[in-house]
Amino acid sequence: MSIAYRYSKPSYFTGKIYNINRLSRTLYEIDINIIQDKLISLPPQFVLVCVPGYEAVPMSIAVQEENGGVIKLIVKPVGETTNKLVTLNNEYIGIIGPLGKPLLPSGDKILLLAGGSGVAPMLRFAQYYASLKKDITFVFGAWESDEIGDVPGIIRRYASEVITTCTNGCDIRGTVVDVLKYGYVREDEYDYVFVAGPEIMIRNIANYVKNQYKTIVIMERLVRCGLGLCGSCIISGTNKLLCYDGPGFVLSDIVEVLRQ
Amino acid sequence: MSIAYRYSKPSYFTGKIYNINRLSRTLYEIDINIIQDKLISLPPQFVLVCVPGYEAVPMSIAVQEENGGVIKLIVKPVGETTNKLVTLNNEYIGIIGPLGKPLLPSGDKILLLAGGSGVAPMLRFAQYYASLKKDITFVFGAWESDEIGDVPGIIRRYASEVITTCTNGCDIRGTVVDVLKYGYVREDEYDYVFVAGPEIMIRNIANYVKNQYKTIVIMERLVRCGLGLCGSCIISGTNKLLCYDGPGFVLSDIVEVLRQ
Amino acid sequence: MDITLETIISGKKLSNPLMNASGILGDAPDAIRLLNSMGFGCIVTKTLTLRPREGYRPPIIVPLDYGLINAVGLANPGIRIGAELVFAARNNGIPIALSIGGKTSKEFIELATIAMEYDPDFIELNLSCPHTPGYGIDAAKTVKAIKDIVCSVASIASIPIWAKLSFSRNLVSEAEAALSCGASTIVLINTIPAMVIDPYIKTPILSHGWGGLSGPAIHPIAVYSVYRVYEELNAEIIGVGGAETWRDVIEFILAGASAVQIGTGLIRKGHNIVREIIHGIKSYMREIGAKSIHELIGIAHKK
Amino acid sequence: MDITLETIISGKKLSNPLMNASGILGDAPDAIRLLNSMGFGCIVTKTLTLRPREGYRPPIIVPLDYGLINAVGLANPGIRIGAELVFAARNNGIPIALSIGGKTSKEFIELATIAMEYDPDFIELNLSCPHTPGYGIDAAKTVKAIKDIVCSVASIASIPIWAKLSFSRNLVSEAEAALSCGASTIVLINTIPAMVIDPYIKTPILSHGWGGLSGPAIHPIAVYSVYRVYEELNAEIIGVGGAETWRDVIEFILAGASAVQIGTGLIRKGHNIVREIIHGIKSYMREIGAKSIHELIGIAHKK
Numbered sequence A, B: 001m002s003i004a005y006r007y008s009k010p011s012y013f014t015g016k017i018y019n020i021n022r023l024s025r026t027l028y029e030i031d032i033n034i035i036q037d038k039l040i041s042l043p044p045q046f047v048l049v050c051v052p053g054y055e056a057v058p059m060s061i062a063v064q065e066e067n068g069g070v071i072k073l074i075v076k077p078v079g080e081t082t083n084k085l086v087t088l089n090n091e092y093i094g095i096i097g098p099l100g101k102p103l104l105p106s107g108d109k110i111l112l113l114a115g116g117s118g119v120a121p122m123l124r125f126a127q128y129y130a131s132l133k134k135d136i137t138f139v140f141g142a143w144e145s146d147e148i149g150d151v152p153g154i155i156r157r158y159a160s161e162v163i164t165t166c167t168n169g170c171d172i173r174g175t176v177v178d179v180l181k182y183g184y185v186r187e188d189e190y191d192y193v194f195v196a197g198p199e200i201m202i203r204n205i206a207n208y209v210k211n212q213y214k215t216i217v218i219m220e221r222l223v224r225c226g227l228g229l230c231g232s233c234i235i236s237g238t239n240k241l242l243c244y245d246g247p248g249f250v251l252s253d254i255v256e257v258l259r260q
Numbered sequence C, D: 001m002d003i004t005l006e007t008i009i010s011g012k013k014l015s016n017p018l019m020n021a022s023g024i025l026g027d028a029p030d031a032i033r034l035l036n037s038m039g040f041g042c043i044v045t046k047t048l049t050l051r052p053r054e055g056y057r058p059p060i061i062v063p064l065d066y067g068l069i070n071a072v073g074l075a076n077p078g079i080r081i082g083a084e085l086v087f088a089a090r091n092n093g094i095p096i097a098l099s100i101g102g103k104t105s106k107e108f109i110e111l112a113t114i115a116m117e118y119d120p121d122f123i124e125l126n127l128s129c130p131h132t133p134g135y136g137i138d139a140a141k142t143v144k145a146i147k148d149i150v151c152s153v154a155s156i157a158s159i160p161i162w163a164k165l166s167f168s169r170n171l172v173s174e175a176e177a178a179l180s181c182g183a184s185t186i187v188l189i190n191t192i193p194a195m196v197i198d199p200y201i202k203t204p205i206l207s208h209g210w211g212g213l214s215g216p217a218i219h220p221i222a223v224y225s226v227y228r229v230y231e232e233l234n235a236e237i238i239g240v241g242g243a244e245t246w247r248d249v250i251e252f253i254l255a256g257a258s259a260v261q262i263g264t265g266l267i268r269k270g271h272n273i274v275r276e277i278i279h280g281i282k283s284y285m286r287e288i289g290a291k292s293i294h295e296l297i298g299i300a301h302k303k
């Protein structure tokens, strides 16, 4: 096996952004050098990105290169901190991670379903399973086609099949759920299905999929400490902490929460 | 190679003495279990043995077993603490180590010269070189034959040839130096000569041996901190600390001190 | 007779001497249930203040090799959540200490009055948080201020009061003041002020600048603190600071602690830490032939 | 212009900002030569007392994963060795600070008077050793005591005086007192009281019981201390505590230190540590485009 099941313990790193590239109307790729160190993670682990003068925001590690010496983020600017982050080319940032737990079931056929910035953790799964020579289908959806942009180019580095969805001008007209619903891909042909995106999309898929034990969903909650101490990210109704037990969960374990 | 060149960093361990055996009139062997841990050392590293209610005294590790889970000391009681130590069967003691630096030149034929409690570090060299299948000659000397006792039995586990010296009743009548002086063994047939014992014996040998670059001597000084901080063990006339640079030294590096 | 891990704090029996440290997960009923599932003998809430507090903006924590530095800023939902927290603990059959933090003795009285309505088993007074202006060490800087707060609260309290202090040069006098006012138990120690600076960004990493150091780094300082206060005052003590193995816990107990709280260890070792430590303590007690925690408390002191 | 590591302490230029911490090897001429061979920009002697002291019986040090605890007990050959130590430093062309420790301001005056005969470059006042009854924090427990000692020594001193303090809740007032008396420089911090207990032997490991914690464990506390004193008093500061990499040293400098002392790092990283740190600082300065230490001092503070 080419990737050892190994990751760093959470630490603080200095990162230097050396490339920012606007992939689509809403998404940016950000490439970061971990200065004089390695940040070794496994999907779907994430980091807290400390933007000097702003906040620390949770971000999935979208791609890991040079054994953790370089990481790529895919960022959708939504507020103050993320809007600042995408302007910081050639600047230093703080990085706390890796956070969360690896969740890596073994299977030969993998289906990845991503909406919006949910593409980030799905990309990391794609990279991981591709390194194991697994067969990967990657569905990436958004509302408008200009939100898709150049993202599929990056996905194709890892996934054998890439399907885009949006209201108009994509491979499929509709949503990510529609891809399942109308049989463009068949859930039961895959060993595992992974889902990341807006919670509403996750809920829709949760309501739709048949095998909750073979579906992994990536959740988001308000992350403050990222280390399981402050309780801010608790998935209410469970005794699970997103930053400690997640951010990936087997659907069967949290389906009640998603159905509320 | 069967032994990796690896040793623990200095730490505090609890040890439990599970065997004390009087080997001769002056020497005891003490076997110690390192509780729930490993103390991995290489010759001629030593430890500070903390005898509860008494002092911490430096002792060579004479034998290392079970990858550092067990160590053997050879102790010559001389004062309050060492006299107490040899009575502590089945008791707990504190152990700080390993201290000092490994000094392990490679050679195929090794000559070990030990006087009195100097047998302890020499035994560890014997164990080490035996594990590498080297050819070892071990000379062990004392004043009286009752100081020799059962020690040769232990030495024989590692050394192919064992020679004892004393005033009467040993393989050779005389001192350890006499073994060289009268040609019982010939220094130049060996790749390395190691020496440990009373400083007067070391001085005599230092004055006698021809190749100071191939002679390793084990020194003793007053060790207080054992970590190179307090300066108590400095070899005056040099800028070397016994506990940091030693306790083994290549003779050429400190011959001036021994000649003073 | 079999080995028992029971211990007594303020006259109350706990099934084992481990509790979480205040500020670690104890501010929502879900979190209380999570803590209970870990096997603690008692639960301590997050320090609650009169009004809800947002706390500082992230980053609020820096993980280090030997601990962490936090400046959470006493973020909490306010004292009123106490009702639900105590209820959740009761439902799970586990004793609970409500931690409260005020800026003045008046605020502490108000908080304690409300807290008592919820009927927790103990009240812990946070006299030692190092990074939140007005609270903790700011409110309880001097022996006099400590006396003022603890005496005020004790005068109205019908349940045992714990005084949580941090390391300081006047520790013994501070603990003495708290005990003389009627605190049943001294909790030692809180975090110690600390800072990390990023050499490239050239500013402190935490949004607040400095925070409090916890974890293994402060453990020997905490053991010293427990040892000194036990030696000088023979007080009932709860040890806290860097406990993450059974050895650390036993050190506290031998130094004089009757119970031990765990904070940072939960993160560094994971949520199974309580079970692992209990297992370790049991084998240790078997090995040395001890039957109860009670016979170990304080025995590292010269007799 | 090339990068320079020169720094200025008490008006004197040092070739680099690194010095050994007092108590590490500086009590014999051989040891001074050894320290000089490591590449320091200045040497600090062991704290010298009026009469020679034996110190405590071993064990005097417990190594931990993240530092060490020592209770050496101010073992030293007495102030009279100062003559040889200064002579050895002069011979090697390296500046030297004589560290002195007394029990009273009278002893400190006597020590300083003798020290000045030997003409060292600086005198460091040990106001902070935590484990030797009568000395260090015992002699300088309060702001008043610090004032008394520093003002007395300063009144007779013709060379710059450094006041070495430890972490305390009153650190800023303590530093202010020392500066107001005429100390040129504040040295921060000394070790922090700490203890380790062996669970099987059931007693403290150190012969003295407790000792002082040093090394990485206290580094963030030391950075905090330097930052606070610089922020509040804009003092000239020497940082000490757990410095073992160039990052640690730069943190001190960004926090406000003009120089940095290294103690425990010498053991944990070995005698090559000074050269490694200097190498690291140089690459760092090249990377961020800095030319001198001077332009880095204190810049972590919000402007």
Ligand SMILES: Cc1cc2nc3c(=O)[nH]c(=O)nc-3n(C[C@H](O)[C@H](O)[C@H](O)COP(=O)(O)OP(=O)(O)OC[C@H]3O[C@@H](n4cnc5c(N)ncnc54)[C@H](O)[C@@H]3O)c2cc1C
Binding pocket: A046, A055, A057, A058, A059, A060, A061, A073, A074, A075, A076, A077, A078, A079, A080, A081, A082, A083, A117, A120, A121, A219, A220, A221, A222, A223, A247
């Ligand atoms: C584990 C995890 C991984 C993530 N990975 C990525 C990623 O790879 N790429 C990416 O672009 N984003 C990711 N996010 C979301 C990202 O953290 C937020 O967009 C960011 O924190 C917003 O910060 P801001 O200060 O710019 O916006 P704010 O000013 O904080 O908020 C702007 C808007 O976004 C909403 N918002 C803020 N945080 C969240 C959140 N955690 N969940 C849902 N809505 C939120 C706010 O309610 C508000 O409407 C992730 C979140 C989590 C919890």
Ligand SMILES: Cc1cc2nc3c(=O)[nH]c(=O)nc-3n(C[C@H](O)[C@H](O)[C@H](O)COP(=O)(O)OP(=O)(O)OC[C@H]3O[C@@H](n4cnc5c(N)ncnc54)[C@H](O)[C@@H]3O)c2cc1C
Binding pocket: B046, B055, B057, B058, B059, B060, B061, B073, B074, B075, B076, B077, B078, B079, B080, B081, B082, B083, B117, B120, B121, B219, B220, B221, B222, B223, B247
């Ligand atoms: C690196 C090192 C390794 C050692 N290895 C061993 C060993 O394997 N086996 C062993 O039996 N001994 C060994 N020794 C010597 C041992 O440490 C001393 O015998 C012991 O410290 C004496 O302690 P005590 O309290 O019993 O006697 P003390 O009461 O301290 O002294 C009794 C007598 O021994 C002398 N003495 C004490 N310490 C030393 C010393 N370090 N060097 C020379 N003379 C000393 C004293 O001057 C006095 O005459 C070693 C010493 C060193 C420095």
Ligand SMILES: Cc1cc2nc3c(=O)[nH]c(=O)nc-3n(C[C@H](O)[C@H](O)[C@H](O)COP(=O)(O)O)c2cc1C
Binding pocket: A229, A230, C021, C022, C023, C024, C046, C047, C070, C072, C074, C099, C126, C129, C164, C189, C190, C191, C213, C214, C215, C216, C218, C240, C241, C242, C243, C261, C262, C263, C264, C265
């Ligand atoms: C994230 C975090 C939050 C904390 N919040 C509080 C708090 O609200 N009240 C309090 O008294 N102590 C608080 N503390 C201090 C801990 O209760 C404990 O005293 C300290 O962390 C040392 O224990 P540890 O090393 O086991 O973590 C907090 C500590 C951490 C790490």
Ligand SMILES: Cc1cc2nc3c(=O)[nH]c(=O)nc-3n(C[C@H](O)[C@H](O)[C@H](O)COP(=O)(O)O)c2cc1C
Binding pocket: B229, B230, D021, D022, D023, D024, D046, D047, D070, D072, D074, D099, D126, D129, D164, D189, D190, D191, D213, D214, D215, D216, D218, D240, D241, D242, D243, D261, D262, D263, D264, D265
């Ligand atoms: C073995 C040892 C001896 C010390 N002796 C002294 C001393 O004599 N005078 C003093 O002011 N500080 C003394 N200290 C404290 C150091 O100078 C320094 O302040 C402290 O160790 C923190 O720095 P470090 O983490 O780099 O070791 C000693 C420290 C150690 C470890």
Ligand code: FES
Binding pocket: A222, A223, A224, A225, A226, A227, A228, A229, A230, A231, A232, A233, A234, A241, A242, A243, A244
């Ligand atoms: S963010 Fe603090 S517990 Fe998860």
Ligand code: FES
Binding pocket: B222, B223, B224, B225, B226, B227, B228, B229, B230, B231, B232, B233, B234, B241, B242, B243, B244
């Ligand atoms: S014994 Fe302290 S320096 Fe060697």
